[in-house]
Amino acid sequence: MCSAGGPIEVDLNDPLKDRGKKYRCNDCGQTFTGLGKHPMCPSCQSENVTEI
Structure with missing residues (x-):
């Protein structure tokens, strides 16, 4: 049987979340925020x- 640890804490105000x-x-001409190698x-x- 497999089990996971406790809850994951995520800070939504973390400045690194918008990478x-x-x-x-x-x-x-549209401007946008993209992720990955080929946005x-x-x-x-x-x-x-x-x-x-």
Whole structure:
């Protein structure tokens, strides 16, 4: 039988929780926060983005 430890404490005010980077879409101009190696514009789904 497998068991886990107690509850996990998460501080929602932790400044490190927002680890995404800011990007601007080169196709539609939308700015957004993205994660990962290949962020995608949430507006037009383009991967043609630049970190700002």
